[in-house]
Amino acid sequence: xxxxxxxxxxGGTPLVGLPRLSPSPGVRLWxxxxxxxxxxxxxxxxAFFMIEQAEKDGLLSPGCTILEPTSGNxxxxxxxxxxxxxxxxxxxxxxxxxxxxxxxxxxxGAEVHFSxxxxxxxxxxxxxxxxxxxxxxxxxxYQYGNPANARAHYETTxxxxxxxxxxxxxxxxxxxxxxxxxxxxxYLREHKPDVRIVAAEPRxxxxxxxxxxxxxxxxxxxxxxxxxTTRFSVPSDAALKRTRELLVQEGIFAGISTGGxxxxxxxxxxxxxxxxxxxxxxxxxxxxxxxxxxxxxxxGTLEEAEERLEDQLWx
Amino acid sequence: xxxxxxxxxxxxxxxxxxxxxxxxGATIGELFSDLDSRHPGIAERLVExxxxxxxxxxxxxxxxxxxxxxxxxxxxxGDNVTILPAVAGGSx
Numbered sequence: 001x002x003x004x005x006x007x008x009x010x011g012g013t014p015l016v017g018l019p020r021l022s023p024s025p026g027v028r029l030w031x032x033x034x035x036x037x038x039x040x041x042x043x044x045x046x047a048f049f050m051i052e053q054a055e056k057d058g059l060l061s062p063g064c065t066i067l068e069p070t071s072g073n074x075x076x077x078x079x080x081x082x083x084x085x086x087x088x089x090x091x092x093x094x095x096x097x098x099x100x101x102x103x104x105x106x107x108x109g110a111e112v113h114f115s116x117x118x119x120x121x122x123x124x125x126x127x128x129x130x131x132x133x134x135x136x137x138x139x140x141x142y143q144y145g146n147p148a149n150a151r152a153h154y155e156t157t158x159x160x161x162x163x164x165x166x167x168x169x170x171x172x173x174x175x176x177x178x179x180x181x182x183x184x185x186x187y188l189r190e191h192k193p194d195v196r197i198v199a200a201e202p203r204x205x206x207x208x209x210x211x212x213x214x215x216x217x218x219x220x221x222x223x224x225x226x227x228x229t230t231r232f233s234v235p236s237d238a239a240l241k242r243t244r245e246l247l248v249q250e251g252i253f254a255g256i257s258t259g260g261x262x263x264x265x266x267x268x269x270x271x272x273x274x275x276x277x278x279x280x281x282x283x284x285x286x287x288x289x290x291x292x293x294x295x296x297x298x299x300g301t302l303e304e305a306e307e308r309l310e311d312q313l314w315x
Numbered sequence: 316x317x318x319x320x321x322x323x324x325x326x327x328x329x330x331x332x333x334x335x336x337x338x339x340g341a342t343i344g345e346l347f348s349d350l351d352s353r354h355p356g357i358a359e360r361l362v363e364x365x366x367x368x369x370x371x372x373x374x375x376x377x378x379x380x381x382x383x384x385x386x387x388x389x390x391x392x393g394d395n396v397t398i399l400p401a402v403a404g405g406s407x
Contacts, residue, residue, distance in 0.1 A: 069403075121403035144403065176403075201379075209323050209400055214360065217370025217401040231379035233372070233397065 006038045007084065010048055011156045013037065015164040015282065020249040021262075026278040027269050029262075030165055031252060031285050032157070039073075039080045039104075041255075041287035042157075046179050047077030049152035050141040051085065062086035065138040069093070069121065069128035072101045073287055074143050074177075079108035090138070092128040094120050096207075100291040120208035122218050143177045145221030153183025161282055162191055169272075172265040172283035174257045175199035175231065178223040180284060185227040199231040200264035202239065202257060205310045232267065234260035237306045240297055242266070243289070247298075255287040256297055256309070318346055318390055321397040329354045338396075343373060344386035346396065361398065362386065370401045 003009040013036045018029040034042035054060040065088040068078055075091040082089040089110040093101070096117035105112055115127040125144065132140040143149050161168060161184065171188055173180045178199075185197035211217060236256075243259030246252045265283040272279035289298060296308035318338050322330050330336050336354070340346035344362075351358035361371050366385070373380045374397040380388045390396075 119402075125403050199379075203397075203399070206324055209325070209402055211325050211400050211402070214325060214368065214370050214400055218403045219369065219401050220403070225381060228382065230382040233374045233377050233379065233399070235377075 007048060007081065010038060010044055011160065013160070015161065016252075018246075018250050021245065021266070023269050023273050027272050028280050029265055029269060030280065030282040031246075031250075032161065032282055033252075033285050035254070035285055035288035039076050040290070041073035041077065042180060042284060043073035043077040044080075045152040045156055046143060046146075046149040046177070047074060047081050049148040049155075050143065050146050051078070051081050051087075053146075053148040053151075054139060054141060055085075059139050060085075060087065064088070065090060065135070067092070067128060067132055067135070067138045067140045068143065069115075069124040070143070072097060072291070075110060076101065076104050076108065078141070079105055079110035082110070083108050090131075092124045092131065094124050096120075098291060099294045104291070118207055118210050119216075120204065122211070122216065125218065126216075143179065144218075147222070149177055149179035150183040150186075150222050153180050154187045155183075158184040158187025162188060165280055165282055167280045168192060168195060168282055169279045170196045170198060170265070170268050170281040172198040172200060172261050172268065172281060174261050174284065174286055175201040176220075176257075178220050182222055182224060182227050189227070196229040196268070197227060198264055198268055199228050200260045201231060201233050202260050203233045203235045205236070232264045234263050236309050237302065238263045240305055240309065241302055243297065244302070247289075252285065253289045254285045255289050255292055256295075258283075258285045258287070261286070317392060319395045320346070320350065321395070323399050325400055326357060326360055326398065329357045329360070340390060342384075342386065342390060343375065343380050343388045343396070346390060347386070372399050372401050373397070374399070 014033045016031050022028045037044040066082055067090045069092045079089045091110050092113045092115055094117050095114040115124045171184055181199050188195045239256050239259035242262040243256050246254055246262055261283045265281050268281055297305050320336050320338050338346045338349045340349050347358045347361055375388055
């Protein structure tokens with residue numbers, strides 16, 4: 001397939017069957033390979049749509065500074081697009097994120113400000129909001145509340161899934177900004193009213209939940225509970241185990257958050273099987289495993305890997 | 316009927332620093348009342364005007380109770396309940 005530029009190749013990712021992990025010919029699992037995007041993650045879609053929208057709205061012009069609270073893929077995607085379009089990129093990220101992400105951000109020319117590990121992304125969001133207030137000419141695209149994030153999935157990921165899998169019964173994805181689930185979920189519901197939209201939310205070590213008070217809690221502005229059928233909290237040991245199963249059984253080398261989505265997808269598959277129903281369950285491979293090698297997730301026993309992952313932000 | 320309840324750091328001042336406590340009840344709402352009888356003040360931190368507080372997430376066997384009946388969600392012996400504050404989480 002030929003494209004005029006890297007950005008033009010965004011999306012159009014393969015949907016592959018998982019014959020070994022699917023419980024039966026009537027209950028099938030399908031993986032949407034979002035690591036096949038320009039910088040290797042599903043976040044390229046949101047980043048590109050958010051920057052395009054800001055350009056259309058006249059908020060961004062070459063030389064402008066983009067600010068974003070992000071500890072990973074969104075920052076990497078934004079940094080790449082910013083580099084090509086002539087913007088300066090500033091990321092605010094928790095200090096307990098993997099070395100690969102820091103290096104990738106620096107490689108695409110982003111400046112990184114570190115926020116306290118305690119509080120995780122919550123703290124990064126708070127610091128970024130402060131910096132935005134202090135620098136009114138900077139543009140914060142704010143993935144947690146930017147409708148262009150969800151729209152990217154409504155206009156691209158959702159239609160791609162329905163075209164490739166018209167019989168889709170379930171869609172499962174990781175829950176972070178909620179953009180993927182909101183966008184794909186709304187699109188699919190309009191065309192398949194009975195489709196089940198299932199969120200897999202990563203459950204971290206205690207450090208991440210160490211708020212000073214409950215009013216510091218955070219729910220992304222994009223989140224609309226009514227789009228979801230249900231929502232699971234996936235502990236890191238289950239996510240790790242599934243990440244490895246995906247690699248061993250199907251040959252797919254995915255990031256750890258994908259293991260969380262697979263865990264929820266397998267739960268839905270078991271349920272369909274128990275109830276004697278047929279199911280076509282699509283879930284998202286958000287990124288590949290490369291960026292997580294230094295976390296030790298793929299090395300040694302599961303127990304060792306789990307211990308190393310404690311208090312790291314794995315999704 | 317014993318239900319294992321995992322308590323987040325932010326509420327452990329009410330449970331003598333216990334990470335896990337046991338409770339009982341036929342529903343999540345009853346479980347919270349039961350917990351409150353031994354850990355006074357905890358129910359008020361979880362529930363406001365008869366609903367779960369906005370920044371509190373409660374999971375029944377890892378499923379968000381908001382999708383399985385909220386405070387009316389039914390409990391069975393051996394279920395586990397996890398309480399967590401809503402946070403932005405990890406790497407977006």
